[in-house]
Amino acid sequence: MAVGMKDQQQTVFADRGKRSSINGGQMRAAVYRGASLISLETVPVPKISEGEILVRVHACGVCGTDLKKIEYGLVPPPRIFGHEFAGTVVETGSRVTRFRVGDRVAVHHHIPCRKCFYCRKKLFSQCEFYRRTGTTAGFEPAGGGFAEYVRVMDWIVEEGTILVPEDISFEEASFLEPLNTCLKALETAELESGEVVVVYGQGPVGLLMMQSARREGNRVVGLDFIEKRLEISRELGAEAALNPEKDNVIEAVAGMTEGRGADLAIVAAASPRAIEDAQGIVRRGGRVLLFAQTVAGEMIPVDASRICVEEKKLIGSYSASIELQEKAAQMIFKREINVARLISHRFALELLPEGIHLASHPSEHSLKVVIQP
Numbered sequence: 001m002a003v004g005m006k007d008q009q010q011t012v013f014a015d016r017g018k019r020s021s022i023n024g025g026q027m028r029a030a031v032y033r034g035a036s037l038i039s040l041e042t043v044p045v046p047k048i049s050e051g052e053i054l055v056r057v058h059a060c061g062v063c064g065t066d067l068k069k070i071e072y073g074l075v076p077p078p079r080i081f082g083h084e085f086a087g088t089v090v091e092t093g094s095r096v097t098r099f100r101v102g103d104r105v106a107v108h109h110h111i112p113c114r115k116c117f118y119c120r121k122k123l124f125s126q127c128e129f130y131r132r133t134g135t136t137a138g139f140e141p142a143g144g145g146f147a148e149y150v151r152v153m154d155w156i157v158e159e160g161t162i163l164v165p166e167d168i169s170f171e172e173a174s175f176l177e178p179l180n181t182c183l184k185a186l187e188t189a190e191l192e193s194g195e196v197v198v199v200y201g202q203g204p205v206g207l208l209m210m211q212s213a214r215r216e217g218n219r220v221v222g223l224d225f226i227e228k229r230l231e232i233s234r235e236l237g238a239e240a241a242l243n244p245e246k247d248n249v250i251e252a253v254a255g256m257t258e259g260r261g262a263d264l265a266i267v268a269a270a271s272p273r274a275i276e277d278a279q280g281i282v283r284r285g286g287r288v289l290l291f292a293q294t295v296a297g298e299m300i301p302v303d304a305s306r307i308c309v310e311e312k313k314l315i316g317s318y319s320a321s322i323e324l325q326e327k328a329a330q331m332i333f334k335r336e337i338n339v340a341r342l343i344s345h346r347f348a349l350e351l352l353p354e355g356i357h358l359a360s361h362p363s364e365h366s367l368k369v370v371i372q373p
């Protein structure tokens with residue numbers, strides 16, 4: 001993606017009376033101004049109210065969903081994206097008792113209402129309230145981690161903000177949300193231990209999936225076209241890491257399953273071909289889970305008889321689960337899975353367009369891109 005960078009310093013002080021006193025009331029932010037356009041601007045530090053906290057962002061992961069929203073202009077500008085962030089509390093509202101200035105925290109930007117039809121069915125990401133983003137660096141709330149300071153709204157302070165131990169780095173903590181989404185996917189796929197799982201794509205998300213499935217006692221095959229990623233996949237515990245262009249994946253999986261095929265295939269790659277192959281790689285009654293198909297309107301090839309006659313299940317999972325927050329946090333805090341190894345690049349805020357370009361054009365040496373505002 002070619003991301004333009006407007007080189008001007010824009011100052012947008014709508015209401016000087018409400019300015020925060022932190023940092024002289026101003027901060028740097030990478031503002032989304034339209035399809036493929038990120039502009040580095042000076043904006044007001046968000047003002048917090050009594051139940052809210054202000055977080056100085058130290059690390060924010062670049063997520064595939066942000067890339068798509070920016071590249072295709074899927075949502076109206078202006079917005080400040082970045083929802084996989086961790087940092088330090090620098091200001092607390094008068095009603096806040098859970099946190100104090102200096103606390104190290106990681107923040108989930110969505111929290112469900114727990115009361116509606118969807119929440120009762122535990123379909124948290126379908127809850128209307130869940131879709132309300134509760135963190136912002138200004139403009140329409142969109143995460144805000146691509147800025148120096150983020151305002152965390154009261155319901156996120158209550159239920160979506162997690163204290164990070166001293167020995168865990170901010171960049172490790174920035175993986176709490178993405179790991180949660182992977183754990184939720186495995187739960188949705190009703191993964192049991194002792195199964196054989198094939199993960200299409202060994203990028204940052206695929207490697208989180210692979211490690212998580214493995215930690216739950218499963219044998220995992222990681223697939224990717226990039227050799228370096230396969231190397232890391234093996235290093236992090238994949239039983240096999242194969243390149244579908246060169247290796248016979250069907251044979252390898254058959255060899256692990258007495259010829260049946262995999263129990264579960266996870267498509268963590270935006271590739272229609274992978275979805276097609278995944279339907280063939282799973283055994284009768286097996287599951288194919290879509291994880292990277294987030295752009296509305298994308299049609300995919302499905303052999304309907306595989307669903308009907310062979311009873312294969314085609315399912316999907318999106319976003320995180322509030323019920324897995326603690327589990328995800330403990331896995332990272334106890335280093336039960338390796339997230340540090342997934343970071344390939346760190347960029348200053350000013351270089352976000354470069355980070356976005358790299359994250360959307362994976363190469364031999366790129367994995368997770370982390371922004372350090």
Ligand SMILES: [Zn+2]
Pocket residue numbers: 063064065083084177178
């Ligand atoms: Zn994300």
Ligand SMILES: [Zn+2]
Pocket residue numbers: 112113114115116117118119120127128129130
């Ligand atoms: Zn709800």
